Amino acid sequence: MALWGGRFSQGPAQSVAALSRSVDFDWRLAQYDIRVNVAHVRGLTESSVLSREDSTRIIDGLIALSKEIESGTFSYNDTDEDVHSAIERGLIEKLGTLGGAFRAGRSRNDLVVTDFKLYIIDHIMEIAQTLTLLVDALNRVADEYKGAIAPGFTHLQHAQPINFGHEIAKHSHAFLRDVDRIQDWLTRNSFSPLGAGALAGSSLQPHPEKTAHELGFAGPLLNSIDAVSDRDFVAEALFIFSMIGIHLSRIGEEFTIWSTTEFAWAKLDDAFSTGSSIMPQKKNPDIAELARGKSGRLIGNLTGLLTVLKGLPFAYNRDLQEDKEPVFDSVETLQVILPAVIGMIETTTFDREKMSGAAVTGHALATEIADFLARKGVPFSQAHEASGKCVQLADSLGMEVHDLSDAQLSGVHSDLTSDIRSVLTGPGAVSSRTSLSGTSEASITKQIAQLQSSNKSALESIEKARESFSRMMSI
Secondary structure, three states, X not given: OOOOOOOOOOOOOHHHHHHHOOHHHHHHHHHHHHHHHHHHHHHHHHOOOOOHHHHHHHHHHHHHHHHHHHHOOOOOOOOOOOHHHHHHHHHHHHHHHHHHHHHOOOOHHHHHHHHHHHHHHHHHHHHHHHHHHHHHHXXXXXXXXXXXXXXXXXXXXXXXXXXXXXXXXXXXHHHHHHHHHHHHHHHHOOEEOOOOOOOOOOOOOOOHHHHHHHOOOOEEOOXXXXXXXXXHHHHHHHHHHHHHHHHHHHHHHHHHHHOOOOOOOEEOOHHHOEXXXXXXXXXXXXXXXXXXXXXXXXXXXXXXXXXXXXXXOOOOOHHHHHHXXXXXXXXXXXHHHHHHHHHHHHHOEEOHHHHHHHHOOOOOOHHHHHHHHHHOOOOHHHHHHHHHHHHHHHHHHOOOHHHOOHHHHHHHOOOOOHHHHHOOOHHHHHHOOOOOOOXXXXXXXXXXXXXXHHHHHHHHHHHHHHHHHHHHHOO
């Protein structure tokens, strides 16, 4: 059903209708559209645009449509342009001409952006809740391997020995930042566009603050032009989704590397691996690779929308129809990839012996020599120079720096006495890093406890917000 046309002598060309049609994808907004329209009708009743009898009939019709949409007995058809026209058609089929009365005092411009904001609120909270499950999985693996020693890397080169639980736990911090960004997004974007009309507000719906509160918002947006043209909240959501994708990509890259024959640190569970159609021996880390690959899609969705938004003048422009598909795609991508990554993390086992054996190779203990000298009062510039000479000597002899004899070490610097042996091992190096953010087992135990506490608080907050949202959506 067309929502416009009185001043036109003919309908749009077939190509224009096909270009304008959005119902194939914006049907995802149907239940939010129903809920927003119910709030709008109640506002029209308060302003005496609709009688209470007509209002009750319209709301009952919308509730009936909601149930039919949920059951699949009502959906869009080939004549519907968008979700709004489909729902109005359904209401008119039930109520006759009264079904068109609920459009008074609002535009598709303020309706769609309100629908869309509710959709993102609903789904961004779902994603946040799934992220807390991912953090919980990471924390449990970090705790399990907090006694394992492994090489730490910078520039993909062996740097210093670390606690492997520390390596895993770094991802928890990243995802908790994503959760924090989501909570910040929810606070900043808790304002309703409904009541803005096409761009100038509404004489028929003069109290948008009432519908805002009914829909769970903190209040209405205070500039009607901004209300219908702002898509900052969409771009910010896509940025958050992109950052989640980037953090998933880092995990994907690491698990792919760790599962190679050359590393052989990680053994992926069969349920989270795939095989080859031609090479029977293959066990491929496809979940990790897809986590890495999906980040490009998520970043692309953000970049595409930012390009659409650049330079749009005044109020609403039809370009903004392009805001929805990137969000739908990003949400549905994360809904698929996050549970698979959680499963991969929970079921992967790591070879402690192989990691420990590699931890001290590549002269990874050279920093311990410099720190040992610094603790003896040697200026660090000189300590660093002496450590470098130890590496040079070890290289010339074809050995690791920690394999140099006491005599060879003291020959480089007289303060390199035999008691250096207490830190010139993987466990010794790791246990000495006792700072708050350090890699010792004592430090990582405290860090994991803090992560678990932060994650629990985040989950409780998200669950409370989702319960509130669910109550609001119940008509």
